[in-house]
Amino acid sequence: MSSETVDRATSGVVTPPQADVLTSDVLRPRRRPRKKGIGRILVMMALMLSTVVFVYPFIWLISASFKPRGEVFDNRLIPHTFTFDNYLNVWQEAPLALWLLNTLLVTVLAALTVTISSAMVAWGFAYFRFPLRGFLFTLVLATMMLPGAVTMVPTYLIWKALGTVDTLVPLWAGNLFGSAFYIFLLRQFFLGLPRELFEAAKIDGANNWAIFWRIALPLCRPAVVVTTLFEFQAAWTDLMRPLIYLQSSDKFTVPRGLKALLDQYGFGGEWHWEIVVTASVITTIPMIILFFVGQRQFVEGIATTGTKG
Known part of the structure; x- marks a missing residue:
């Protein structure tokens, strides 16, 4: 054996045949595990099936x-007789525009008051330190358990003692006192914010309201949305409170109005299900439009709720 061969062996230099073997192993494409591909297919099939289950009632x-009265329950997704008359008659059979306006007023006031x-x-539970804070929270x-x-x-x-029965006030004014679920949700986001940021703002002269309104609340926009x-x-979909507090048809919200339509045309003998x-x-x-408008913030807020605090 020559000295050159010994030096190459002792120095650890890879010989050309070994280099070819290593190169072929590196360049050879790795095959994905077959089980992983099958699992992905099963997951996609389950998601598609769930989507069909949830979407089918609305498509129906x-x-x-768009069907006439006699074909409403024929279970065809493509109507045999296509008509737009139902969308013209519904505005004549019921004050739907007024109900939509009442519902919009109630929902906007309810959403704004409960959010703020x-x-x-x-913010009070997350930022301030005071005795019995944990007990009060x-x-x-605990009110969620009632x-x-x-x-x-x-x-x-x-509400009856206040003289607000048969008005829209009881449908939204209770939200002025907040909601336990939303308080918990927003507190988790506030706890995830750096406290040093608020201390720096206080040193710059900001009061507690300015810190909350101008700094903390904008940083928790996903949770607010x-x-x-x-x-x-x-x-928008609440039926129980309108059933309890509303008697006049001109004060009806959409769910209460739909219940009135159901009583009149569904069980009253006329059967105008269309x-x-x-x-x-x-x-x-x-x-549906509102969800698509706020979809990005909605998904972000739900996805990061558990990571705050």
Whole structure:
């Protein structure tokens, strides 16, 4: 064996055949595990099936709104007889425009009041240090455990004593005192903000209200949007409180009006189901538009809720 061969062996230099083997191993494409590909396919199929299950009722509702009375329940997604008359007749059969206006007023006031009041309470629990803070916050969360039926009668008696029955006030004014769920949600976001930022603002001369309104609240915009959307949807679809407090048809909200239409055309002997489903489509479209407008902030707020604090 020559000295050159010994030096090459001792120095660890890779011989050309070994280099070819290593190069072929590196350049050879790695095959994905077959099980991983099958799992991805199964997940996609499950998601598609879930999407169909959730979307099908609304597609059926839209299809039924373009059918005449005799074909509403034929279960065809493509109407055999396509007509726009239902969308013209629904405005004549019921004061739908007035109901939409009442609902819009209630939902906007409810969403704004509960967002601002809940944010203020949440900011107090997150920023300020005071005795029994944890105990008081526990009491706030404990109110979530109370069923709505427990406080329904006392709440009605309070609004009746104030003379607000058969008005829109009881449908939104209760939100002036905040909501335990929204307080918890917003507090988690406030806890995730650096406290040094607020201390620096206080050194610059900002008071507590300026720190909350100009710094903390804008930084928690995803949580604020989630709170607003949640309450807007809850107030828009609320039926229980309008059933309790509203008697006059000109004060009806959309859910209460749909209940009146159902009683009149669904169970009153006339069976105008095409009017009911058409009104349902018209009142559902605003919520779909609102969700798509705030979808980005909504998803961001939900995704980061558990990571704050």
